[in-house]
Amino acid sequence: MDTFLGLYNYWIYVGLLVVGLYAVLLKGNYIKRMIGLGIFQAAVFLLFISMDKVEGGTGPIFRYGQDITTIFANPLPQVLILTAIVVSIAVTALGLALAIRIKEEYGSIEESDTLRADRDE
Amino acid sequence: MSFLFFFTLSFVLISAVLAVHARDLFVSTIWLGVFSLMMASNFFILDAADVAITEAAVGAGVSTVLFLSALALTGEKESGRRVYRLIPSIALLTLAVVLMIVSLDHPRLGDPSAPVHQHIAPWYLSETPVLIDIPNVVTAVLASFRGYDTLGETLVVFTAGIGVLSVLGFRPKRKAVVTAAQVSRRTVRIRDHLILRVVGKLLIPVIMLFALVVQFHGEYSPGGGFSAGALFAAAVMLYGILEGPDRSIKAMPQVIMLRLAALGASIYIFVGIFGMLLGGNFLDYGVLSSNPVAGQQLGILLIEFGVGLTVASVLTMVFNAFAGRETY
Numbered sequence: 001m002d003t004f005l006g007l008y009n010y011w012i013y014v015g016l017l018v019v020g021l022y023a024v025l026l027k028g029n030y031i032k033r034m035i036g037l038g039i040f041q042a043a044v045f046l047l048f049i050s051m052d053k054v055e056g057g058t059g060p061i062f063r064y065g066q067d068i069t070t071i072f073a074n075p076l077p078q079v080l081i082l083t084a085i086v087v088s089i090a091v092t093a094l095g096l097a098l099a100i101r102i103k104e105e106y107g108s109i110e111e112s113d114t115l116r117a118d119r120d121e
Numbered sequence: 122m123s124f125l126f127f128f129t130l131s132f133v134l135i136s137a138v139l140a141v142h143a144r145d146l147f148v149s150t151i152w153l154g155v156f157s158l159m160m161a162s163n164f165f166i167l168d169a170a171d172v173a174i175t176e177a178a179v180g181a182g183v184s185t186v187l188f189l190s191a192l193a194l195t196g197e198k199e200s201g202r203r204v205y206r207l208i209p210s211i212a213l214l215t216l217a218v219v220l221m222i223v224s225l226d227h228p229r230l231g232d233p234s235a236p237v238h239q240h241i242a243p244w245y246l247s248e249t250p251v252l253i254d255i256p257n258v259v260t261a262v263l264a265s266f267r268g269y270d271t272l273g274e275t276l277v278v279f280t281a282g283i284g285v286l287s288v289l290g291f292r293p294k295r296k297a298v299v300t301a302a303q304v305s306r307r308t309v310r311i312r313d314h315l316i317l318r319v320v321g322k323l324l325i326p327v328i329m330l331f332a333l334v335v336q337f338h339g340e341y342s343p344g345g346g347f348s349a350g351a352l353f354a355a356a357v358m359l360y361g362i363l364e365g366p367d368r369s370i371k372a373m374p375q376v377i378m379l380r381l382a383a384l385g386a387s388i389y390i391f392v393g394i395f396g397m398l399l400g401g402n403f404l405d406y407g408v409l410s411s412n413p414v415a416g417q418q419l420g421i422l423l424i425e426f427g428v429g430l431t432v433a434s435v436l437t438m439v440f441n442a443f444a445g446r447e448t449y
Contacts, residue, residue: 006229
């Protein structure tokens with residue numbers, strides 16, 4: 001039971017990673033693929049953030065009159081993921097812009113339609 | 122692990138599956154928003170308050186709006202034709218099995234003796250009060266100890282903004298093709314719903330005030346330039362949703378947003394170069410003032426402002442570029 005609860009967050013991470021990759025690789029719709037990419041990125045965020053936790057600790061912010069024995073969470077994974085979240089929205093925005101252009105040029109955001117249009121040209 | 126954490130973790134996976142499974146892309150997007158909100162709660166439970174604020178503002182707020190404004194242009198139905206590919210499916214299954222097996226060797230959640238807690242984190246925690254003297258260690262690491270990283274990330278955000286503009290064009294394109302769905306969308310706007318409009322408008326100044334608190338109080342409490350920028354952009358997006366994109370573009374013209382984004386990144390770089398002129402290294406803030414600790418604090422305040430400016434204007438610019446297209 002202890003193993004199960006201690007590793008549950010990693011299993012959720014594996015689940016998210018696979019669900020996200022599934023959408024990126026096997027869905028034909030470009031917007032759906034961006035959703036999958038978002039889930040895939042969030043899986044990596046979860047992996048990093050679950051590393052920072054220390055049992056009985058608190059967030060890495062000092063407080064007035066804190067106990068000298070206060071345990072703090074690891075700040076480094078938090079910094080890496082904080083910036084990565086904002087970069088992920090930038091990537092999503094660029095992907096959506098490309099999807100909009102594809103819709104305007106091909107009249108569809110399905111991969112099968114765009115591939116067919118390219119072949120027929 | 123508490124019951125709450127167990128619940129939010131499980132719900133994250135459930136909402137991810139539902140987001141991928143839903144045939145209607147609108148439903149998918151809403152599930153993705155729920156997913157982000159649950160993810161933010163997870164981060165908060167895992168003692169990462171800064172990350173939780175950013176994920177809530179960016180993932181659940183800004184990203185949902187961007188997806189919805191893209192959907193208005195691309196249509197909401199997925200054909201459901203799946204691409205059956207044998208090799209990717211096998212690779213996915215293998216990946217899942219391998220990662221599950223590997224996870225058995227991971228340190229348990231919250232284990233203080235995990236390798237990640239041994240190397241550099243104790244140094245950050247013990248030196249931050251000495252070298253920088255601000256309470257929020259995350260901000261100290263982000264803006265000072267790892268300032269190069271953050272400069273790179275800021276430039277990535279700026280580049281993505283330029284990328285969106287070069288893909289979609291500077292001005293909203295006026296095309297003759299207007300589908301029936303777009304006409305019906307135009308006739309019933311949020312502008313016509315009095316209650317939504319009044320309540321929504323009341324929220325805008327509160328969100329902006331909160332963004333300013335997150336921006337300038339980020340050294341003392343969770344927050345900083347990235348989350349503040351996203352919150353500020355969220356306020357502008359709310360205005361754009363309530364009043365129509367034409368008005369938000371008029372209030373925040375794309376040209377000015379582009380210049381502000383460039384200005385934010387330039388502030389960051391110039392703080393670094395100014396430190397070099399004063400005899401320090403690039404992005405060494407200690408030389409900015411006669412007292413090295415005060416110099417560090419000044420440098421962090423300046424570059425966080427630059428980051429906030431860039432993130433806010435890039436996200437506003439992207440929203441305007443997406444939503445402005447609807448108005449042909």
